[in-house]
Amino acid sequence: xxxxxxxxxxxxxxxxxxxxxxxxxxxxxxxxxxxxxxxxxxxxxxxxxxxxxxxxxxxxxxxxxxxxxxxxxxxxxxxxxxxxxxxxxxxxxxxxxxxxxxxxxxxxxxxxxxxxxxxxxxxxxxxxxxxxxxxxxxxxxxxxxxxxxxxxxxxxxxxxxxxxxxxxxxxxxxxxxxxxxxxxxxxxxxxxxxxxxxxxxxxxxxxxxxxxxxxxxxxxxxxxxxxxxxxxxxxxxxxxxxxxxxx
Amino acid sequence: xxxxxxxxxxxxxxxxxxxxxxxxxxxxxxxxxxxxxxxxxxxxxxxxxxxxxxxxxxxxxxxxxxxxxxxxxxxxxxxxxxxxxxxxxxxxxxx
Amino acid sequence: xxxxxxxxxxxxxxxxxxxxxxxxxxxxxxxxxxxxxxxxxxxxxxxxxxxxxxxxxxxxxxxxxxxxxxxxxxxxxxxxxxxxxxxxxxxxxxxxxxxxxxxxxxxxxxxxxx
Numbered sequence: 528x529x530x531x532x533x534x535x536x537x538x539x540x541x542x543x544x545x546x547x548x549x550x551x552x553x554x555x556x557x558x559x560x561x562x563x564x565x566x567x568x569x570x571x572x573x574x575x576x577x578x579x580x581x582x583x584x585x586x587x588x589x590x591x592x593x594x595x596x597x598x599x600x601x602x603x604x605x606x607x608x609x610x611x612x613x614x615x616x617x618x619x620x621x622x623x624x625x626x627x628x629x630x631x632x633x634x635x636x637x638x639x640x641x642x643x644x645x646x647x648x649x650x651x652x653x654x655x656x657x658x659x660x661x662x663x664x665x666x667x668x669x670x671x672x673x674x675x676x677x678x679x680x681x682x683x684x685x686x687x688x689x690x691x692x693x694x695x696x697x698x699x700x701x702x703x704x705x706x707x708x709x710x711x712x713x714x715x716x717x718x719x720x721x722x723x724x725x726x727x728x729x730x731x732x733x734x735x736x737x738x739x740x741x742x743x744x745x746x747x748x749x750x751x752x753x754x755x756x757x758x759x760x761x762x763x764x765x766x767x768x769x770x771x772x773x774x
Numbered sequence: 775x776x777x778x779x780x781x782x783x784x785x786x787x788x789x790x791x792x793x794x795x796x797x798x799x800x801x802x803x804x805x806x807x808x809x810x811x812x813x814x815x816x817x818x819x820x821x822x823x824x825x826x827x828x829x830x831x832x833x834x835x836x837x838x839x840x841x842x843x844x845x846x847x848x849x850x851x852x853x854x855x856x857x858x859x860x861x862x863x864x865x866x867x868x869x
Numbered sequence: 870x871x872x873x874x875x876x877x878x879x880x881x882x883x884x885x886x887x888x889x890x891x892x893x894x895x896x897x898x899x900x901x902x903x904x905x906x907x908x909x910x911x912x913x914x915x916x917x918x919x920x921x922x923x924x925x926x927x928x929x930x931x932x933x934x935x936x937x938x939x940x941x942x943x944x945x946x947x948x949x950x951x952x953x954x955x956x957x958x959x960x961x962x963x964x965x966x967x968x969x970x971x972x973x974x975x976x977x978x979x980x981x982x983x
Contacts, residue, residue: 779874780870780873783873783874783877783911784877786877786881786907786911787877787880787881790880790881790884790885790904790907790908791880791884793900793901793903793904794884794885794887794888794900794901794904795888797893797894797897799894799896799897799900802896802897802900803900805900806900806903809903809904809907813907813910813911816911817910817914820914820915820918820937821918821922821923821924821925821936821937822914822924822937822942822945823924823926824942824946825910825914825942825945825946825949828946828949828950829910829949832949832950832953833949836953837903837953837956840956840957840960841896841899841900841960844896844960844961844963844964845896847964848896848963848964848967848973851964851967851968851971852967852971852972
């Protein structure tokens with residue numbers, strides 16, 4: 528970094544640190560948070576929706592509009608990754624025999640473990656997504672664990688499965704689109720059924736899994752979308768490794 | 775504020791500084807993975823289990839994996855131009 | 870000691886910003902951006918913390934117990950996943966730029982004229 532640029536950088540960082548210190552002096556002391564919105568939400572979320580996880584109730588019911596915005600950021604970013612990385616596929620690729628040959632050089636046990644973990648991880652995802660309004664969890668956490676299943680298969684060394692998956696099926700993209708559209712449709716359901724966008728239009732259940740209005744449905748939609756989006760991103764990155772090696 | 779929170783905050787600051795100070799990308803990826811794990815422990819200590827669940831998988835698996843794949847792809851793209859395979863510092867030729 | 874988390878968040882932000890400004894490799898720049906993102910999570914969650922408060926999950930604690938703020942946690946939890954996808958988009962841009970210009974050095978790339 529040249530000397531002029533270093534001087535400007537130091538001035539900028541000092542100004543930023545000063546501004547942050549001045550702003551932080553107006554914050555509450557650590558541990559003595561007194562603002563009312565959080566207290567009202569924490570007190571009223573359980574009687575209002577019969578769901579015990581007030582964080583998920585806040586994110587998917589009271590502030591569902593913000594979550595819709597974040598979902599669309601996710602969707603657009605994944606579309607960008609797909610557009611950028613698929614253009615690179617014009618390079619000379621390797622066919623299935625070469626990939627299978629390289630797979631055989633990977634350790635047998637890690638390939639088996641990678642494939643064996645897919646089942647339990649899908650079950651864990653379903654559990655965390657569906658119980659999102661009762662215990663810590665929800666759509667976002669379940670979606671990233673589903674991405675972990677694909678990552679374990681590829682990291683273990685079983686690249687042939689990923690190659691087949693990319694070439695023969697498009698259910699990953701369909702699940703992502705279905706999730707994004709499903710969440711937006713729930714908002715319209717609120718508009719039609721209860722008069723305001725994203726108003727909770729399904730009545731509360733009594734106890735257990737069926738409480739919380741449309742929150743379980745929203746969790747499932749978000750889980751599908753986040754899982755599909757991150758699986759697409761990871762498989763695009765792995766595809767670059769598989770296809771791009773010119774011999 | 776108890777000792778566990780103070781310890782975790784200090785560790786996060788130290789590992790974050792290391793992740794910035796190390797210049798070679800592969801070593802930085804290890805630092806980012808450790809930073810993700812420490813952040814999720816800090817979020818548990820701050821009584822935020824939902825955020826910690828997301829951060830465990832994202833910070834320890836997704837981000838280092840994507841970084842390593844991108845680094846490998848960049849090295850492979852730069853090999854013919856530099857003429858010697860296995861160059862450890864792509865892109866730092868100009869100083 | 871009651872401002873220590875805010876100091877750590879500010880330190881991470883400053884360190885990440887310094888790394889972004891002085892970086893000579895785009896992948897190093899993206900990692901410094903990740904450190905800056907981590908500082909925002911630490912700041913948000915530290916602001917909402919209540920001393921001796923429990924997690925805002927009422928599955929096994931009574932509804933009127935002292936809990937930490939759930940609103941900042943709702944903000945942070947969507948943020949973590951979305952910013953991982955943004956890092957993926959940035960990495961895809963870097964890989965594409967490297968294919969086009971054959972370098973990942975920010976200074977070299979700004980000096981190029983097409």
